[in-house]
Amino acid sequence: MEFLAEYFPNLTLGFATAITPINLLYCFLGVFVGTLIGVLPGIGPLAAIAMLLPLTFNLPPVGALIMLAGIYYGAQYGGSTTAILVKLPGESASVVTCIDGYEMAKQGRAGPALAIAALGSFFAGTVGTILIATAGPPLAEMALKFGAPEYFSLMVMGLIASAVLAHGSLLKALAMILLGLLFGIVGTDVNSGMSRFAFGVSGLTDGISFVVIAMGLFGFAEIVNNLEAGGTKRDLLFQKIKHLWPTWDDFKRSWRPVLRGTAIGAFFGTLPGAGPTISAFSSYALEKKVAKDPSRFGTGAIEGVAGPESANNAAAQCAFIPTLTLGIPGSGTMALMLGALTIQGIAPGPQVMTQNPELFWGLIASMWIGNGMLVLLNLPLIGLWVKLLTVPYRMLFPAIMVFMAIGVFSVNNQALDINMTLMFGFLGYIFVKLKCEPAPLILAFVLGPLMEENLRRALLISRGDPTVFMTRPISAGFLIATALFLVIMLAPAIRKKRDQITDEPLGA
């Protein structure tokens, strides 16, 4: 009973905050712009948020976060729309949606595919919202008891998980994490006040800006790579969508995949280091496995749209759980959200919930509202998104370059940031050539200073004894889980399976 009393006032406060006209407007703007960018090829949610982050500097904290969250799942969602209509995933989490979604579109069933994706995502988003509201407070309470060793081990777990789940070679992913940590500690050391790896450049004493590294690795490098591929050709077989509503049979086939996808997404989303992409891939693999007739997959099975789409949305939503309750971002995108929080003068961590309740609960309520808006916005506006797709890439990328340039420069108003972005763009392009996945690097980059600080504190308390990480039960639990991850993933049979899951749909 006490629990319910606690539960409802919080959500009521949240909705009261989210439903004010101005916050609704921010939510709408975020969702709209997010979808717009998600539809464009080559910019994922991460680059989208990095690009638009400066726009929110002048907003109040709640409004800024609401808008950024809207951009986040809007971009996610826009990616699925293009995946279905033109077999062009706007971002990696919707790669699997291409397989069956596009087949459905070819058979003239784009409408039902889009509708199921929207409804499945909305359901997953609703569950995600409830999960955050339920799991948030107890987790935050637990996190308040975390000491430095626990935080350090948790971050180790998140980083290793991101390497294990990354696409391609595990060794290279681990090396990328180390590199990311190193980039992260560039700047002034908080303990000694010493400036590290700044090469005498005064602009570097504050460290490398997240926006710079994200735009370089995910924006700039991506455009160079796309240009080289020679303007992606798109099969626009698009006809007018006649019937949008799925048939009764579609619903019957879809509800179980939606439930399973939501569960998978909620699990991977909450786990730091994992996220929407791996959730979508796992859901597709699972649906194919449990299907009575697996051969239907790849020829327009609605289950292959319903499952992964619910999974990636649930994961996108649940990624907020570790981010908001522990102050530990689970992905690069979440790191950006935390960055936005810091810019607004709010220190991320478990205390956000108690010190800024209207921010925390307002954000959660607005996520649900935003998910609803996506359904209402996307189905009627499909025509607009499709029109956007007919714009050739050679007209699009200069526009993206302009937005990136404005975005990067506006953070500190110094040319140095622009030049650093192009250096990281160059590096990112080399990473592409050497098949080094940049996602683990960006997570490590954010965690770098946090990790050093907690390592330092943990060893100070233990008087330099490294066994402290194993003698504290919660910390030991995280490390054992990490070891299990590694062992499981290195087992040849499972390793093969992982490669299948992450490679197969791309080749299909």
Next chain:
Amino acid sequence: MRFKIKSQEDFWAGLMFIGFGLVAVVIARDYPLGSAMRMGPGYFPTYLGVLMMIMGAIITVRSTILPGERIRAFGWRGLGFLSLAFFTYGLLIDTLDVGFVLSIAAVVILSTLASREFKLLQSLALAAALVLGTVAVFIWGLDMPYPLFWWR
């Protein structure tokens, strides 16, 4: 030759990590190392660098054993012009301070040169459209504090 590179990608990736690790360790030698109990500013980066060199070495050695792919050629045109576009933006808007309009136009025109399908008229039209759009959104709409032209 006994050591044949079977995976070019891994070979160079390994060398890259060894290089980064080496740079980190060498630079971090200027920072006090401290001890595990009282870590100096050099402690964490030194260990990261050493670990990275070890990883790099394993990746490089592995590239002579496990087969892999060749590295595809670099797209220098795209890389060159996009870099130039960014660099010019920084130069124009910050160092030379010639105002927003000219800076944006430069980014657009230099960017379009990166594509093999470059057409001058199209490029100029796009520049005009984007300048107008960004001025409307960022300067008039969002009140960003940049002058439009060098005469303010």
